[in-house]
Amino acid sequence: MAVRDGQQWLSQAIDSILTQTFSDFELLVIDDGSIDQTPEILAGYRARDQRLIVLTQAREGLVCALNRGLNAARGTLIARLDADDIALPDRLLAQTRFFRRHPDVVLLGAWAQVIDEQGQPKPKRLRPPIDRAKLARALAKQNPFIHSTVMFRTAAARDLGGYRRAFEAAEDYDLWLRLADKGEFAILPEVQIQYRQHDKNITKTKALRQLFSARLARMSREGRRTQGADPASALTAPPxxxxxxxxxxxxxxxxxxxxxxxxxxxxxxxxxxxxxxxxxxxxxxxxxxxxxxxxxxxxxxxxxxxxxxxxxxxxxxxxxxxxxxxxxxxxxxxxxx
Structure with missing residues (x-):
């Protein structure tokens, strides 16, 4: 879980993990230079539950925070959750069971219920396709995986170098495309996350950057498949x-x-x-x-x-x-x- 100035909903996100029916986990929270009450909230949780581990950095950005967590993780599986979303109680149990039954799968998503700022459900549910062929077609065009629903194999993500800064705002989509080339991927046909929509989610500028980075991620994948080399491998920053x-x-x-x-x-x-x-x-x-x-x-x-x-x-x-x-x-x- 990466967070910057997330005091408004951080406790709800943390509580949803610490009260999971599956209890054998560590919760890594990477504080990206918060200047609100986030550090105090994290310190309070850490004092009460040693499964929560706090990593800090000086406003180095989301990609750096995610990679810091990826490198520090000790588990064989990594589950993502944004600091404004909520995991349903059986989320970790359901997804870890799926991985045990499907050793060829390296990337797993799920469905999500959209909620508003107050946590009230909206009519909309996010349901990526569960059919393998349909999911593959969707992935080739856009990102069908909701980041907070995703669980992936730690070793596979590390082997690929983790998230890449050049794909800022679509760093998750770029990683999913690379993981999908490495192993199988799937969607668990169950609502496992409450995904919060609010005014702070995305700005017009970030939306355009997200589209551009997603476009580059698809081009990068095409280059890997047709040329045998990644045309974005030399990029160290978002173009x-x-x-x-x-x-x-x-x-x-x-x-x-x-x-x-x-x-x-x-x-x-x-x-x-x-x-x-x-x-x-x-x-x-x-x-x-x-x-x-x-x-x-x-x-x-x-x-x-x-x-x-x-x-x-x-x-x-x-x-x-x-x-x-x-x-x-x-x-x-x-x-x-």
């Missing part, structure tokens, strides 16, 4: 789509993301729209994933609002691209604007 680096495997999609970031009006006001070559990237728009399409359409609407447009960004071209991506949503966005 910036605003920069052009000749020959980098992400350059083509960086060009697209320079358009997508204009979905944020604040960025659009500061950006130079003449750097967006719509005709050059129009052929790639059909390859966008649903989340990317939403950003692209909002970016095109924001460009339409500009009274002065650079050459090559005619109103008719912008409208044509907007409707090509999703006609119904295009009408809705234009109506609101």
């Amino acid at each position: 910036e789509w605003s920069r052009q680096s000749e020959g980098a495997f992400c350059d083509e999609w960086s060009r697209i993301y320079r358009l997508l970031e204009l979905a944020d009006p604040a960025i659009g006001r500061e950006a130079n729209p003449s750097s967006i070559d719509l005709r050059a990237i129009s052929g790639q728009l059909s390859d966008l994933m649903p989340g990317e399409r939403k950003f692209a359409q909002q970016a095109l609407v924001n460009l339409l609002r500009n009274r002065v447009r650079p050459p090559g960004q005619s109103r008719w071209l912008l409208l044509a691209l907007l409707f090509r991506l999703h006609p119904t949503r295009a009408l809705r966005l234009l109506w609101r604007s």
